[in-house]
Amino acid sequence: MTLAVFLPFLLSALAAWLGPRLGRRTGYVAALAFLPALLLAAPLVRQPGVEPALEVTRWVPDLGLELAFRGDGFSLLFAVLIGVIGTLASLYSVAYLSEWERFGRFYAYLLLFGGSMLGLVLSDNLLALFGFWEMTSVTSFLLIGLWHTRSAARDGAVKAFLVSALGGLGLLAAVALLSIAGGSSSLSGLDVEALRASPLFVPALLLTLLAAFTKSAQLPFHLWLPTAMEAPTPVSAFLHSATMVKAGVVLVAKLGLLFGTSPLWPGITVPLGLATLVWGAWLALRQTDLKALLAYSTVSQLGLLMSLYGLANPAGNFAATAHLLNHAAFKAALFFVVGIIDHETGTRELPQLGGLRRQLPVTFAVTLLAALSMAGLPPLGGFVSKELFFEAMLKQGPAWIAVAVLGSALTFAYTFRLLRVFLGAPRAPAGAQPHEAPLGLTLPAAGLAATALTFGLLPSSAEALTRTAQHALNFATFSGHLRLWHGVTPALLATLLTWGLGGLLVWQARRLESWQRRLTPRWNANSVYYSLLEAVNVLSSRLIARTQGLALPDQLRIMLTAAALIAGVGVLRAPQVFHPIGTLPLGVLPVAALLVTGAIGVLLARNRLTAVVVTGLTGFGSAAAFLAFRAPDLALTQLLVEAVTVILFLLAFRYLPGGRDLPRSPLRYGIDLLLAGLAGVGATLLVLSSVRFLAPPISPYYLVNSYTGGGGKNVVNVLLVDFRGFDTLGEITVVGIVALAILSLVRLGKRGHTPSDRLPPEGERP
Amino acid sequence: METLFALLIGLLVAAGVFLLLSRKIVRVVLGLSFIAYAGNLAILTVAGLGEKSPPLLTLPGPYMDPLPQALILTAIVIGFATTALLLTVALRAYQVAGHDDVAAFGDNLAREPQAHDGMTADPEHQGPDLPDVLQADPEDTPPGRSG
Numbered sequence: 001m002t003l004a005v006f007l008p009f010l011l012s013a014l015a016a017w018l019g020p021r022l023g024r025r026t027g028y029v030a031a032l033a034f035l036p037a038l039l040l041a042a043p044l045v046r047q048p049g050v051e052p053a054l055e056v057t058r059w060v061p062d063l064g065l066e067l068a069f070r071g072d073g074f075s076l077l078f079a080v081l082i083g084v085i086g087t088l089a090s091l092y093s094v095a096y097l098s099e100w101e102r103f104g105r106f107y108a109y110l111l112l113f114g115g116s117m118l119g120l121v122l123s124d125n126l127l128a129l130f131g132f133w134e135m136t137s138v139t140s141f142l143l144i145g146l147w148h149t150r151s152a153a154r155d156g157a158v159k160a161f162l163v164s165a166l167g168g169l170g171l172l173a174a175v176a177l178l179s180i181a182g183g184s185s186s187l188s189g190l191d192v193e194a195l196r197a198s199p200l201f202v203p204a205l206l207l208t209l210l211a212a213f214t215k216s217a218q219l220p221f222h223l224w225l226p227t228a229m230e231a232p233t234p235v236s237a238f239l240h241s242a243t244m245v246k247a248g249v250v251l252v253a254k255l256g257l258l259f260g261t262s263p264l265w266p267g268i269t270v271p272l273g274l275a276t277l278v279w280g281a282w283l284a285l286r287q288t289d290l291k292a293l294l295a296y297s298t299v300s301q302l303g304l305l306m307s308l309y310g311l312a313n314p315a316g317n318f319a320a321t322a323h324l325l326n327h328a329a330f331k332a333a334l335f336f337v338v339g340i341i342d343h344e345t346g347t348r349e350l351p352q353l354g355g356l357r358r359q360l361p362v363t364f365a366v367t368l369l370a371a372l373s374m375a376g377l378p379p380l381g382g383f384v385s386k387e388l389f390f391e392a393m394l395k396q397g398p399a400w401i402a403v404a405v406l407g408s409a410l411t412f413a414y415t416f417r418l419l420r421v422f423l424g425a426p427r428a429p430a431g432a433q434p435h436e437a438p439l440g441l442t443l444p445a446a447g448l449a450a451t452a453l454t455f456g457l458l459p460s461s462a463e464a465l466t467r468t469a470q471h472a473l474n475f476a477t478f479s480g481h482l483r484l485w486h487g488v489t490p491a492l493l494a495t496l497l498t499w500g501l502g503g504l505l506v507w508q509a510r511r512l513e514s515w516q517r518r519l520t521p522r523w524n525a526n527s528v529y530y531s532l533l534e535a536v537n538v539l540s541s542r543l544i545a546r547t548q549g550l551a552l553p554d555q556l557r558i559m560l561t562a563a564a565l566i567a568g569v570g571v572l573r574a575p576q577v578f579h580p581i582g583t584l585p586l587g588v589l590p591v592a593a594l595l596v597t598g599a600i601g602v603l604l605a606r607n608r609l610t611a612v613v614v615t616g617l618t619g620f621g622s623a624a625a626f627l628a629f630r631a632p633d634l635a636l637t638q639l640l641v642e643a644v645t646v647i648l649f650l651l652a653f654r655y656l657p658g659g660r661d662l663p664r665s666p667l668r669y670g671i672d673l674l675l676a677g678l679a680g681v682g683a684t685l686l687v688l689s690s691v692r693f694l695a696p697p698i699s700p701y702y703l704v705n706s707y708t709g710g711g712g713k714n715v716v717n718v719l720l721v722d723f724r725g726f727d728t729l730g731e732i733t734v735v736g737i738v739a740l741a742i743l744s745l746v747r748l749g750k751r752g753h754t755p756s757d758r759l760p761p762e763g764e765r766p
Numbered sequence: 767m768e769t770l771f772a773l774l775i776g777l778l779v780a781a782g783v784f785l786l787l788s789r790k791i792v793r794v795v796l797g798l799s800f801i802a803y804a805g806n807l808a809i810l811t812v813a814g815l816g817e818k819s820p821p822l823l824t825l826p827g828p829y830m831d832p833l834p835q836a837l838i839l840t841a842i843v844i845g846f847a848t849t850a851l852l853l854t855v856a857l858r859a860y861q862v863a864g865h866d867d868v869a870a871f872g873d874n875l876a877r878e879p880q881a882h883d884g885m886t887a888d889p890e891h892q893g894p895d896l897p898d899v900l901q902a903d904p905e906d907t908p909p910g911r912s913g
Contacts, residue, residue, distance in 0.1 A: 551869040553787050560783065588767065595774050599781040599800065608792055615796050618778065622803045625771075626838075629810060630820035630830045634838050638806075641846045645799070652792075652853050656860055662789040662867055672787045680780030683804060687772040690812050697813075699833040706823060706832075713823035715832040720839060731840050738847040742854045 001069040001122055002055050004036035004079065008086075008115030012108045019104020027094035030107045034090070037083030037118055040076050044468050052472070054124065054188075063127070064185035070124035074321070074472035077465060078121040078250060081325070085238055085332050086114045088444040093234035095440030096339055106146060110235065113139035113244070121250055124187045126175040133171055133211070133247065137164040140244050144231045156227035159529065163224040167214025167248075174207035192258060205259045208251065209268055216248025216302045219276045223525040226283075226295040233339035236291065237332045240298045246324070249302060253309045253317065257474055260312025269310025270396070274403045276303025281410030285417060285505075286516045290338045290348040293418060294331070297374065300411065301327050308392060314475030315395070319388030321466045321473065322482055326373060326381035329451045333370035334418075336445035337363055341421065343441065344434040350417070355426030359434040362442055364422045369449040373456065375415035375502070376408060376495070381455025381462060383495075384482050390491040391480075405498050412502025417509070459483055557671060564678050571682055574689035588628055594621030608656075612649045616642055633716050771811040778804035791856040791866045798852060802845035806838045 011033040018026045043053065052072035059066050071079075090110065097106065116135035123129040138161070145157030175185075181198035182190030195201060212218075217225035225245060229236050239245065252269060259265045280300030287293040305327070308320035340363050341356065342348050357364040373382035386408060393404040428434055436442070455462040459482035470476045486492065505512060547555070598618025605611040619642035626634035664672065702719055710718035720728050778800050785797025813834040819825040821832035860866045 552871055553789060553869050556787060560787075588770070592770060592774055595803075596777060599777045602796060602800070603781055603784060611793070611796060615799060618800065618803055622807055625807060626810070629815050630818060631810070631835045631838070632820055632822075634806075634835055634842065637839055637842050641842055645846060645849060648850055648853060649792075652857055655857055656792060657866055662869075664787075664789065668787075672784055675787065676780040676784035679783040680776035680778075682776075683779035683808070684772045684776030687775050687808050687811050688769065691768045691772075691814070697831055697833070699831045702832050703821065703823075703827075703829055715821035715823065715829070716835045716839065719832055719836040724836060727840060731843055734844055735847045738851045741851055745854045745858045748858065 001040065001053065001071050001079075002057060002067065004040055004083075005067075005069060005115055005119045005122060007036050008033040008111040008118065012111035012115065015107035015111055016104045019102065019107055023103055024094050024097055026103045026107045027090045030090040030111055031087045033111050034083040034086040034114060037079050037114075038087065040071065040083070041080045043071060044073070044076050044080065044465075059128075064125075064179065065127045066125055067128055068124040068186060069119075069122040070188060071122065072472035074253065074469035075122050077321070077325075077469050078246075079118050081328050082114060082117050082121065085328060086110075088332065088336075088447070089234040089238040092237070092336055092339070092441060092444045093232070095438050096234055096343065097232065106232070109139055109142045109146065110238070113143055113238070117244065117247070120247055126179055126185050126187055129187070130168070130171055130175045133215075134165075134168045136244055136247060137161060137168055140164070140228070140239060143235045143239065144228045146231060146235070150230065152227070153230040156224070156230040160224040160228045163214050163221050167211040167221070170207040170214070171211035171251075174204045174211060177204035177207065187254070190258065195258065196261060201259075201262070202264065205262060205264060208255055208259065209265075212248035212251045212306075213272070214248070215251070216245050216306060217276075217299050218248070218272055218303065218306055219279060220525060222276060222280060222299045223529055225299050226292055229291045229295045233291070233335060233342065236295075237335035237339070240295065240331060240335060245298060245302055246305070246328075249305045249309060249320075249324070252306060253320065253473060256309055256312035256317070265312055266310050270307045270400070273303045273305070273307025273310055274400065274407065276300065276306065277407035278303075278403060278410065281407050281414060282516075284414045285410060285512070286520075288350045290341065290350060290418065290421070291335075293350075293414060294334055294338060297411070297414060298331060300407065301331070301374075304389060304407070308389060311392060311396075314473075314478035315388075315392045315480060317469070317473040317475050318466060318478050318480050319385060319392050321469045322388060322462055323382075323385035325462055325465060326385050326452065326455055329448045329455065330370040330373040330380075330382060333366060333445045333448035333452065334374065336441070336448070337367045337370065340437040340441050340445065344437060345428045347429050350421065352429050353421045353427060354424045355422070356428070356434060357422040358426060359428075360422075360436055362436055362446070366442070366445045366449040367419065367422065369453050370445075371415045371419055373452040375412045376498070379453075379456040379484055381452045381459075384456060384459050384462065384484060387486065387491045387495065388480065388482070390494040391489075394490050394494070401494060405494050405501065408498045409501035409505060412498060413505035413509075413512070416502075416506045456484065553668075557668075557675065560675050560679070564675065564682065567682055567686075568678075571685045571689065574685075588625075591621055591624045591628055594618070594624060597621075608653060609650075612646060612653075616646045619645065631716075633714070767815050768811055771807060771815065775804045775808050775811065778807070789867050789869045791859060791868050792853075794868055795849060795852045795856055799845065799849050802841070802848070806841050806845070809834045809838050809841070 011029065015026050015030055015033075018029060022029070052070055052075075054071075055069045057067040090107070093106070093110075097103070113136060116132050116139055119132035120129060120136060123132055141157045141161040144160050145153050147153045148157075177200045178190060178195065179185040181200040181204065182192070182195040184190050195204075214221045217223075225240070228239060231239065256265065277300050280296050280298075280303055284293050284296035284300060287296060301323075305320050305324060308316045308323065310316070338348060340360070341353070344360065345353060345356075347353065369380065373380035376382045376386035390401065390404060393400045463482040466482070470478070547558070550558075595618055598614050598616075598621055601614035601617065602611050605614055619638060623635045623638035623642065626632075626638060702715055702723060706715040706718045707713060710722035712718040712722075782797045782800030782804060785793045785800060788794055788797065813831045816830060818828045818830050821829045821835065823829075856866070859871060863871060
């Protein structure tokens with residue numbers, strides 16, 4: 001499993017290197033990357049009843065961060081799904097991409113994405129899960145924005161990233177809460193009882209749902225998915241059918257075992273999922289771009305999956321897993337088909353296309369199978385899993401099944417809208433000569449469509465796959481089966497009703513279109529997104545204008561105030577230890593006097609020379625303090641540095657104007673006095689509270705080892721050059737860099753000797 | 767004794783912060799060196815002020831803690847480097863802006879161009895090569911040199 005996750009990452013680097021050399025054939029190498037993921041199917045065969053395999057690679061054990069991959073039935077099933085679609089997408093893109101594409105980048109991103117996705121579904125460690133989750137966000141950003149010269153692609157990429165990153169933050173918080181409340185950073189090691197009793201349970205639940213909903217494009221967050229179709233079609237197939245968008249569904253499925261006991265969980269996911277089902281289908285019905293239609297259809301189907309997994313009961317999980325498989329098959333096939341149509345006719349616009357069944361008979365057959373599975377018609381997989389969906393919703397009550405039927409009828413309607421491309425009189429844009437696509441494009445789609453048919457005609461094949469998820473998703477004892485014919489059941493009646501309603505919608509397509517145009521709301525998720533983005537832009541530029549336009553001392557005042565507020569809390573909460581001054585040796589008094597004179601003198605000094613001399617006094621005072629407290633090296637260094645500093649100041653004064661301070665306004669004067677006073681009091685309290693705070697010291701080690709280890713009897717020197725030699729090296733580097741900086745600054749000043757030419761000449765100033 | 771030093775450190779920090787908020791650029795640099803002194807003394811104080819021997823193994827123990835002393839030694843040198851750099855930056859800022867009023871640097875320069883110009887410099891303290899610098903006709907300056 002570890003190999004399955006990491007091979008795509010490794011081969012991604014290889015693909016980036018091979019891309020410019022091998023061109024489109026890099027796709028064959030890319031397909032290899034998913035081979036270990038496909039091999040994970042082997043343990044699936046004997047899965048039921050077998051303990052899930054766990055592979056742990058230690059990484060940062062102190063943080064509880066390790067690469068733990070857990071191969072339970074559900075994760076493995078999903079990983080294989082990713083592997084299959086990833087392989088097909090890689091092969092398909094070999095034939096699909098044009099000659100001048102940047103293959104290196106394309107395949108590198110694709111593999112990075114595939115690897116992150118595999119890591120996400122297999123990961124058992126919560127922190128690693130979050131890491132992979134964010135990596136899918138980043139890599140999908142790169143994939144969607146692959147054609148970054150197009151503004152739509154950039155916009156789509158940014159939108160997808162902003163929305164899923166918002167959810168990612170939610171997941172980070174949720175992961176933190178879960179590992180605190182559950183006492184473990186491993187998903188399977190969480191203490192479920194403690195977690196359910198914890199007050200952090202509800203916040204963690206809500207944050208998890210936020211993450212899942214943003215990733216899976218549920219209702220208020222569905223806006224990013226349709227614009228994400230700006231990616232090349234193979235990527236869309238990969239992103240929309242098997243992976244990226246289903247990450248949220250996976251999260252809901254896995255954590256449903258944890259959170260499902262709370263009524264809040266199905267209470268939020270099921271209504272929201274059904275609403276997404278209906279609204280996505282309604283929007284899909286309105287699209288004229290084939291890919292947009294499929295994108296909204298994905299939104300809608302994800303709503304369905306979300307509502308089923310949200311139930312968090314065996315029936316829901318069973319139906320959802322079955323539909324997950326079906327959806328991956330038919331949706332990827334349809335995306336591939338749309339790519340073929342785009343490839344052959346040069347357009348994806350519905351009104352420009354028609355009657356393609358004559359020119360593209362094979363494609364038509366493939367589309368028919370996949371589309372009818374999407375519409376839920378027998379004898380295809382979609383029909384079987386839709387029956388289960390209705391059954392699950394029937395148990396919920398009449399309102400739920402009504403919404404479900406409505407959503408499915410809309411699905412039925414937009415499927416036929418999609419099929420219109422092949423029906424009616426032949427129509428294609430001028431100059432296009434549609435003919436059958438090369439095998440490289442047709443085969444992946446055909447394979448997937450055949451799978452959809454197999455799932456329908458041989459429901460036991462899909463059932464066997466679905467059952468592998470049984471232990472992981474807690475439907476081990478669930479007695480349901482996938483069947484084409486159940487007899488006359490309420491679910492079948494609901495299906496018949498769906499067909500009737502869907503047929504009506506198809507029949508009245510024109511009237512429906514005019515309704516849709518009239519019913520389009522002025523405010524939708526997209527316009528809200530853009531106004532939010534605009535508002536943030538305006539706010540930030542105003543904030544910058546307000547704060548960064550301030551004079552430097554004013555900015556410093558703001559910063560100091562903030563620091564005082566933050567540090568103040570810490571200082572006040574720390575224990576204060578007051579040591580009596582009584583044991584004061586007389587020798588220290590002159591030192592104190594020097595320091596006090598320096599500090600007060602510099603404030604009173606009118607003349608800059610006085611100020612520097614008085615500062616020097618403080619410097620000598622601290623040197624004296626070092627001497628008094630048995631630090632001869634320090635005293636020596638301080639004295640040297642002090643002498644050089646005074647010389648430096650005197651040198652600089654040659655070029656600087658006089659020392660009298662410029663007047664401050666009374667308000668600022670007051671604020672400054674207050675800030676300075678607060679800083680002083682804060683520093684005093686801080687020192688008091690940390691006196692001998694850090695017991696036991698580590699210094700005895702140095703005292704003992706100084707001579708034997710470093711060969712010197714001056715412990716401080718040995719410490720600097722031997723024990724902490726790299727620190728000293730860094731210090732020397734800093735001094736060297738400073739010397740260079742000073743040299744360049746001085747030389748810069750020497751050359752021209754003029755005030756900046758940024759200042760306009762006297763007469764032209766406004 | 768630690769209490770006394772804590773008070774002294776507080777005083778140094780207060781003086782440093784007050785100087786840091788000055789408008790005169792030299793005072794800002796001085797303020798920073800005051801804060802550096804306070805920092806050094808704070809490290810020493812926190813480790814405990816005592817009457818033990820200096821950490822020289824030629825002397826009989828017990829010894830003072832050598833670790834804070836090593837830290838301070840580094841800090842002194844770095845502090846010196848910082849002061850020198852800031853002083854040069856101050857010098858350069860003065861040359862570029864034509865005045866040494868921190869409050870008028872940066873964007874303020876563009877916003878209130880009349881408020882402070884190079885002539886605010888105190889004439890009696892000006893260096894020998896400054897007056898002609900500041901009074902130089904802008905037309906005479908070589909073009910294309912950025913600040």
